[in-house]
Amino acid sequence: MPSEIDDVASDIIGKWSARFGKLDADALAALYSKSAFFFGSNPTLYRGRDGVKAYFNGLPRWAAPRVQFGEVRTERVNPDLVNMAAIASFFLEGDAPSLAVKITWVIAREDGDWKIACHHVSSLAPLI
Template sequence: MSRTSTIESLLEQWIAAFNSRDLDAHMALYTEDALLFGSVDTLHVGRAVIRTYFARRPPGVHVVSYPMPTVLQLAPDIAATAGHVDFADGDSPMPYRMTWMLVRRAGDWRIAQHHGSPRVGI
């Protein structure tokens, strides 16, 4: 399997876990020491803290569309992604920019750094 399709698989798994609110599956996609800057100003460090962040999101928030982001392969086991994701809270759109720093460990891509911020002026 190519790196890109593996990253595509990670993206598909992330969307499925996020939308189903399956925190175990969701957190399995992050490294133990991952960093997250989400929709709040606080830096979340570590899988347990990131889990708490995602557990607190409103129940109606879901991914509507997250096309395959641009992937920059930095090394065989390190990649950066940048793209746009459209969330919604019920029917209210929430367009975001999203970046991930990915590492491949034991053959699987995992999120080591995640940043999401609202798109404005679109």
């Protein structure tokens, strides 16, 4: 039976996936904390909602991007903080994944709603 924390992560994953499918930078940025740290697919650290928006506005305009989350794990840190880890597979051109990464989010309650406070992706392949 899913826990409240699983529901929190599942809700954000669903919203994030739908908004990524439209490459809607404003809608994606709204899912993040005003103090967010964001490491995406490039080495730049983006900060806050404006940084998140800049990252997504800088992506190529794929025709029909989609993302699939698997191996999702969640852990409550405290009543207002949740850790989430998963594998995110991005389908950017066609039916085969173009990119799969490890993704972690720190999800925090902010102004009565759950927001992504920290976003980090890294390679599935060992680096060492």
